Amino acid sequence: MKALINKLHIAIIALILSHTAAEAQVVKWDSTYRPGKYVELVAKFKADPKSKKDFVFLGNSITAGTDWAKLLELPQAKNRGISGDITFGVLERLQDVIDGKPAKIFILIGINDISRNIPDSVILGNYKTMISRIRKGSKNTHIYFNTLLPVNSAFEKFKKHYGKDAHILWLNNEIRKFTAKNVTIIDLYPNFIDQNKQLRAELTKDGLHLLPEGYQVWADFLKKSGYLTEK
Template sequence: MKKNTYKNILIIGLFLLFQHYTKAQTVQWDSTYRPAKYVELVNKFKADPKSKKDIVFLGNSITAGTDWAKLLNLSQAKNRGISGDITFGVLERLQDVIDGKPSKVFILIGINDISRNIPDSIILRNYKMMISRIRKGSKKTQIYFNTLLPVNSAFEKFKNHYGKDEHILWLNDEIRKFAVKNVTVVDLYPNFTDQDKHLRAELTKDGLHLIPEGYQVWADFLKKTGYLN
């Protein structure tokens, strides 16, 4: 009896240790996160007059950080960026964009998903859902999908975003495949990398967000490629 008791204790101990190890190895992520100003900004976007001539820039703080109409000298350019947003947040507010039936929509989203450990496969699935929903709800809207920008860890300000370059590279490779689905791929990534494949220091203030010089590189690229025509 005593021998069996020790054996049972050992088995239970090993089981609990296994559970602890497995839990430690499981990366937790949350699809329900929304930035503090999410609802406020979504309501503001809904109240904004819409036109079928609109060119919508949809994304997170990187998109939100400039005045697109002024930058591009296009009055129909609409900023739909929300700082801190993730792909689930974009999907939640996408219907308002679809209902406006804009002429073009430029999407850049995903770096915050990466920082929050949302699996690459889930991010990619959400990208495909965005494309599918726009295609179904606004057939004449041209979809432009941006590759993710690199980051620069030398600034040491957004540590959750750093050290995850392999995720950026994998998602960008998948985004480039959208071209065969009649989606225009805006390959921003090569325009913003230095020789070490980091975000060019002269274009950022913190290794993640762009300064005016960075947005000018973006604008020049859009104009050069004819994506705004």
């Protein structure tokens, strides 16, 4: 009997230790993170006049890094990128975009979520929520959902964004499956990869953000594919 009790104690201890180890392996993530200038920029965006002819470019620093109206020669192009933003931040400020009922919304978001260890399934769920809310709140708005860009670890600057290519590929594959009405997928990724499946070095200044040459590749692709002129 005593031997049986000892074995039971050992089994319970082993179970506790294994559970503790499993908990230690769970990566923590935070949906409440917002960049330092988030509140300031959201207020600025809200104050900006809106038109049903607007083309809204919505995302993080990669979107924020150019003057879309000048780049595309489209005065109605509005930059709604916030450096460091994540999908939860976009969802928090999405209603202001929806209320403007723009003609088009171009979305590129998610690489910062990946760097912050937000699970792929959660990111994907947020993508679908964005689409659902826009379609419900602004029925005539055409949604253009971009696949994520690759990164280039050779620059060794944004290390939290590197080594997570599998997450980028998985999310891109899921984005390509979106088929809802008024939703078009813009597959940017193939236009930016080199032979090693990394962001082309000549298009980036730090392995994550784009140089003017990178934005030109983006703009040329949008024009060539007819995304700026289709109804």
